[in-house]
Amino acid sequence: MGQAYSTIMGWVLGPDWTELTRECLLHIFSRLSLEQRCIGAMFVCKTWMNACQDPSLNSVFDLETEFQSLPCSTSWWWSPEFGDKIDALLRSVVDWSQGGLKEIRVRHCTNRSISYVAERLQMTRC
Numbered sequence: 001m002g003q004a005y006s007t008i009m010g011w012v013l014g015p016d017w018t019e020l021t022r023e024c025l026l027h028i029f030s031r032l033s034l035e036q037r038c039i040g041a042m043f044v045c046k047t048w049m050n051a052c053q054d055p056s057l058n059s060v061f062d063l064e065t066e067f068q069s070l071p072c073s074t075s076w077w078w079s080p081e082f083g084d085k086i087d088a089l090l091r092s093v094v095d096w097s098q099g100g101l102k103e104i105r106v107r108h109c110t111n112r113s114i115s116y117v118a119e120r121l122q123m124t125r126c
Helices: 022-029 034-039 046-052 064-068 080-097 111-125
Strands: 005-008 011-015 060-062 103-105
Touching: 022 046, 034 080, 060 080, 080 111
Parallel strands: 060 103
Antiparallel strands: 005 011
């Protein structure tokens, strides 16, 4: 089976990674952290974005591991804007999980987000 290559103006750039099957993408993306998927892979193309939003990749929302890996306390750089970004990411993962969210490990989210999680998960269980 031949390998597809990307070309621009006749130059061969390398393998065309956008041609990977969904199953292959999910296998690869399952090895990435939520942060790596959301700030990297999701922005490659629409196919990759859709794969990153697959419910099987969004059953755990764990930013605590990221916070613990930082060399200093997170309290000095927390701001309401940062909290809003965490909230938006949490709400997105809740939606992408389609009711399959099993674990949430995060700090700095608001009561509004916790209420959203509770409402959405309760709706999917009815």
